[in-house]
Amino acid sequence: MTVDGRVIIVPAPESLDSEAVREKLILEGCGSIVSFLGITRGIDDGVLVEKLEFDAWEEKLGGVLARLGEEAIDKFGVTSVSMAHRTGSVGPSEPIVAIHVASPHRAEGFEACSWLIDELKAQAPLWKKEVRADGTVWKGGLG
DSSP, X not given: XXXXXXXXXXXXXXXXXXXXXXXXXXXXXXXXXXXXXXEOOSEETTEEEEEEEEEEOHHHHHHHHHHHHHHXXXXXXXXXXXXXXXXXXXXTTOEEEEEEEEESSHHHHHHHHHHXXXXXXXXSOEEEEEEETTEEEEEEEOO
């Protein structure tokens, strides 16, 4: 999904290729790309994590991510944003979320990228279940 060519949301239900997500950025006039790649921790609170399972309200997820990308462009003056978030099972060290921000200068790119991951966690219609060696724990509903 592309919004105005500046915000690119890449569906990632089965796997996430961060480099492929990054390659969709508009780079004209840019001097930096700031990226965030979130991965599954293999240990949380001293307990082995076997996998994370993400459920999403698929019909809404792309729209929420697109809106956040547009807000980041307006708020921080960055050039383009490309994002993807996994759903389904994600094992230790596997990528969960990729956010890439292209901007003329690094400062606004870092600010936008940090803001995007915080807002994604707060607003996206995603729910995370942690499957651990000592049982299963829902790690808070998102959005």
